[in-house]
Amino acid sequence: MTLLHAQARLRDAATGELLGGAELAGRVSEAAKELADLPSGVLFLRVGLDLTSVLRYLGAFEAGRAVALLDPAQDREVLDGLVARFRPAAVLGIEDEPAPGYTRDWVREDADGVAPHPDLAVMLPTSGSTGNPKFVRLSRSAILANADAIAEVLGITSDEVAPTTLPLHYSYGMSVLNSHLRQGATVLLEGSGVVARPFWDAVTQYGVTSLAGVPYHYEMLRRLRFDPAKYPTLRTLTQAGGKLRSDLVSEFNDKMRAVGGQMFVMYGQTEAAPRMATVPSDRLAEKVGSAGPALPGGTFAIRDEAGNEIAEAGVAGEVVYRGPNVMMGYAESEAELALGDETGGVLVTGDLGYLDSDGFLYITGRLKRIGKVFGNRVNLDDLEQIVKGFGAAAAVPAGDKVVVFLDRAEKDTCKQAAKLLSETLHLHVTGFDVRPAEGFPQLPSGKIDYRSLEAQV
């Protein structure tokens, strides 16, 4: 079982180079061979939107070596912390001075290390990374099962050409790559993004057929007055990474249907490799606001506060997903790399929602204090901790951003706090709306009344 279908192709938009067939397979085995002599342990791969990065990822997957995908722009300090905690066999895709205990090529000097569990294929960092991220452990079979289920519901064939609109260390970005390569489709490696001329030139030149985006991409596409009639090959849009507002779902669905295309709204979490649900395109108009039914092979259940499953449709509770794509568990240290499956295919999502009588899921909120910034999950309590040097803070979700109220702060202090959040979490500064407050509303218990704060944003 492999990620790479015989017909799969990779196109590098920067050079125009197209790799496919025996040539691609050869390059992947070469990349795999380079990993053979490395000591025992997980691989760290700083993965960019370039051919070398993708060949290394595929090489590790084919060689059966567990690989953790990391943001190439991640701070050195955070990387050093991860290296110390997980003692990777090697760090690939880096040219800095090596960490202590590593050779100039970033190979661990000590040959002894914990052997990762044989089922472990890919590790992805959870967001909410306050400089101390943990990893989601995904098995080979979970990755493949999810790639196939996604391809089935989206109808991906070998004729598709999908550009990399999302980073590959982000679970949605990884799944676009996996689901297309598995079907023998083409993945276009493009790094400039939907707001830049080279991207749209590449869409036309290479006959791009689909775009994957999180809510902020759709805000950008709207601002750019995206018109699918101008791109005759581009007939599929997919959306995940947080709830897209209903008027935009309808607007893009209408635009795509008008040219004979389709729009898919989806739901997932990194812990599910990542896809759990997709609204069939032909039902989107009647199900706006829904995350869709569970993927083939998966099921949803809703639990009440006592932990019992709610059989009745329309009653909200915590969303529980069962399927072959659920993670093995988390890893916070090297020793945990050796762990086997700890979840039994059950993911307690922490999301609140209900199922309608057709089995379509509707997400209504979060159990935990979690927000989303441009599709990335952030722990709101962590945000408050990060800025505590500026004063008491209260963070609440606000669509694709978060609002952080800072007690009795000056405008300049708010700016500095936003900048610190941006730098610490590596997310764009405009995702953090830091506002001055005159104290916080309180509950009778004396705790901050977050609900009334949320109502203010």
Place this chain on the structure above:
Amino acid sequence: MSLNDRLRGVFVDALQLDDSVDVENLKYRDIDEWDSVGHMALVAAIEDEFDVQFETEQVIDMSSFKVAVDMLKGLGAGE
């Protein structure tokens, strides 16, 4: 204030740049702050400051500070 000075101010504010950044020679994706998210914030801020409305083609062609200056001149802004 000259057009360049005003535009430099908009860049610094919208992208929250440090004093050390050489704004006038900046290109899209040269720095983390000017990524696709920053680009949209920047375009909106320039439109506000100069009271102009960019076309789609202009938004995706605005690949550097210098290009933005030329576009604004072309629109007769900042005079």
